[in-house]
Amino acid sequence: MSDIAVLPAASATVRAADSVRRLITSGRLAPGSRLIESRLAADLGVSRSPLREALRVLEEEGLLSSVPNHGVTVTELSAQDVYEIYTLRRTLEEMAVRIGVPVTDPARLERLDGAFAQMLENAHNGDEDSAAEDSHRFHLALVGLAGHSRLEHSYRSLALQLTMHLNRRARAASETLVERAERHRRVLDLVRAGDAEAVITELADGAAVTLVRRLGGPGLLTPEAERWYLAALAHD
Numbered sequence: 001m002s003d004i005a006v007l008p009a010a011s012a013t014v015r016a017a018d019s020v021r022r023l024i025t026s027g028r029l030a031p032g033s034r035l036i037e038s039r040l041a042a043d044l045g046v047s048r049s050p051l052r053e054a055l056r057v058l059e060e061e062g063l064l065s066s067v068p069n070h071g072v073t074v075t076e077l078s079a080q081d082v083y084e085i086y087t088l089r090r091t092l093e094e095m096a097v098r099i100g101v102p103v104t105d106p107a108r109l110e111r112l113d114g115a116f117a118q119m120l121e122n123a124h125n126g127d128e129d130s131a132a133e134d135s136h137r138f139h140l141a142l143v144g145l146a147g148h149s150r151l152e153h154s155y156r157s158l159a160l161q162l163t164m165h166l167n168r169r170a171r172a173a174s175e176t177l178v179e180r181a182e183r184h185r186r187v188l189d190l191v192r193a194g195d196a197e198a199v200i201t202e203l204a205d206g207a208a209v210t211l212v213r214r215l216g217g218p219g220l221l222t223p224e225a226e227r228w229y230l231a232a233l234a235h236d
Contacts, residue, residue, distance in 0.1 A: 012046045016054035019044055024063050024074055025132035025163045031076040035064070062161045077165050079220040083228060085165075089158040092151060093143060094200050100145030102194030109191070112141040116181075116188050123177035131177055132163045138184055145191070 020040070023029040041051045055072055058064045065075045077085070103109045119134035136159055143155045175183070190199045221229055 012050035013053040013057070016044050016046050016051050017057045020054060020058060021061075021063060021160070022129070022133060024058070025136065025160065026129045027132075028129075029074050031074050031164070033074045034070075035072045035074070037072075061157050063164055075161070075164070077161065079229075080222060080225055082162070082165055083221060083225040085158050085162050087228065089155065089162055090204075092155045092158065093139070093203060096143040096146040096148065096151055096155070097196050097199050097203075099148060099151075100143075101191055101196040101199055103145055103191065105147060108141075108145045108147065111144055112138070112188060112191065115141040116184055119184060120181045123181040126177065128177070131180070135180070135184075136160065136163050142187070142191070 020029070020035075029035075035055070037048055037051060037055075041048050044051065055064055055066075059066055059072070063075055064072050066072050100108065115134070115138040119138055122130040122134055139159055140152065140156060143152050146152070187199060187202050190202055
């Protein structure tokens with residue numbers, strides 16, 4: 001991680017949290033990886049105090065786990081964890097779309113437009129490290145169409161955890177960056193058309209296939225999750 005830019009003293013905790021979060025969601029820090037505070041602090045150019053604060057923030061987001069006598073590690077999600085996060089995330093996303101589409105506040109649509117523009121630019125530039133962050137920004141802006149701050153706050157944490165699991169390395173075999181951007185363009189076009197149900201249908205396409213391939217065997221799941229897993233697999 002020697003290529004990480006040294007952080008200025010101002011906002012060191014926020015910047016450290018952003019940097020470590022990006023390492024996790026991009027797949028450079030894999031689930032189960034143990035974080036060595038001294039090494040990470042040196043790489044980021046911050047003292048141990050703001051770094052520890054940053055790690056606590058990421059633990060609250062569900063990206064890190066702290067185990068006594070074992071230190072801090074990147075959270076590992078079981079198949080059951082992913083099922084629960086994915087289904088709850090989809091429920092919140094559908095709720096937000098039904099509230100927020102058709103769009104009533106132009107500023108909310110501008111936020112979604114901006115998120116897509118950034119995604120498309122990074123895709124054409126081949127910026128792999130930005131892929132997870134771009135997707136998260138787009139979907140958070142999509143949920144933001146509802147103008148429901150508590151809904152967006154709840155969604156953010158779930159989306160980050162799923163982004164960690166379905167990082168760019170997990171998606172690499174299924175679609176290119178440009179293909180992923182064009183898939184999100186279809187969602188944006190449907191939002192502009194004011195068709196909430198079509199947006200929800202489009203969001204379901206493609207996501208379940210990628211997820212199912214990462215879940216593992218149905219034997220790892222509860223009976224309810226197993227039924228969902230098999231139903232999703234049937235559409236692959």
